[in-house]
Amino acid sequence: MIKKYCAALLISCFLLVHTGLLKAGALDDAVRRGVLKVGTTPNYVPFEMLDRQGRIIGFEIDLLHAMSRALGVQLELVAVPYKELVPGLMAKKFDLIGSGMTVTQERNLKLNFSDSFIVVGQTVLLHPRLAGAVSSIEDLNQNGYRVVAIEGTTGQAAARRFLGAARLSSVTTPEEGVRQVVEGEVDAFVHDAPYNLIAMSRPQNSALLALEQPFTFEPLAFGLKKGDYDSLNWINHFLNQIAQDGTYDRLHDKWFTDTAWVSELE
Template sequence: MKKILQKLTTLAVAAALPLALAAGVQAADKVRIGVEGAYPPFSSVDADGKLVGFDIEIAHALCEEMKVECELVAQDWDGIIPGLLARKYDAIIASMSITEERKKKVDFSAKYYNTPARFVRKKGSGIEIDDASLSGKTVGVQRGTIHDNFISGEFDGKLDIKYYGTQDEAYLDMAAGRIDLLFADSVAMDDGFLKTDSGKDFEFVGPSYSDPKYFGEGAGIAIRKQDNDLRDNFSAAIKAIRANGVYQKINEKYFPYDIYGAE
């Protein structure tokens, strides 16, 4: 009887193995990608409820290059790395900068763009980026970002800092006069705020900031540390779409210059 049970168990395992392998292949044909959807022009939700933007198109282009299906999963920024670690999705394409702090938790592909950060002020406010002018002023910054780290590290005590869950929330408070300055990615603010009706009375002030200590190596695709093959596939796909012109076509839809940065 014992031998019969052992034989039945062996047959059951053998029968299940092809199904398991098939499931593994099917899973490899789809990549779930975490996106924010609240960071125009990189990602936002249009009037029809559709995810749009540079990050969204890059995600689809990379999946096409890798010959896998994209499944986009919208996730608030504050929970985007925990969501990856909890396996809600397989990768993050959300303008996430490659920093040493984040590398402690996740791995990254090669960069897919790199742009500097800047301050924005109201036109005619006279605010300059110096100690005397900044005294008593309030700056808005998105919580949990490289821009938050920079402001907290370099301007704590020089500025009152107000934190926001999304960049759009910071834009609304700036337009309403509830804060004196914004600090964020220069390209995101130019397209997402300054070129809109709400941002027409505002302008950049001060220098561009790109210190690797805070701003890292550019924006990359975050992957769980053990997923080395997926990381390498994304890096190879980024290189491929840069070489075949797909990247440039997407870039030109959103920006008048190449935001990839120096090779």
């Protein structure tokens, strides 16, 4: 009887493996392949962006390089438009998403997220003509003001939530959003604080005003397919490790304290 039970158990395990019910995680696949494939949209300064040679660089990219070294694999960045990140992950075009993605309840229904590696928030860049008229997000929430945000981002969601009375529009890149404010096509641009801070430092944008206090709380994290808990466990331990050994602080200072990298951009 015991022999029959053991035989049945072995057969069941064999069938589970060969019917795909026991699936390896994305990082296991990456290790077997020797390459970690990461979906990203390289237009989010200073997290992922293009340098003068067309290479993708940035804070999150450096975290991914460190992650790949810890796994013992090569890093392959798959550049796609932001709206194609989740569909691309589902279609197995890459193993995980590393693209400045904010953890939201809506996204969490489709994805599993790692622990956050940084917290940001939305801020506002203003045209100079609003000096003295707008000093808070509440002041901007009026029908007469034109506000732009990037399509499909939490900036757009925040604009809809907090600036519903204003005339809202969308663009596909942050550069276009800033340009529209600089040239007076719109009154304000809503986007993540790190990007807006750096945009303000560029000479062509020096006349812009800013509501610098973030009005949202947005943790950024790596996104994986739902149910891939082994990969999540590894990434979370990796994030804890680099926080303890000084790697995280070194990379954070490189991108958020030093400014030498700005000269490398297009």
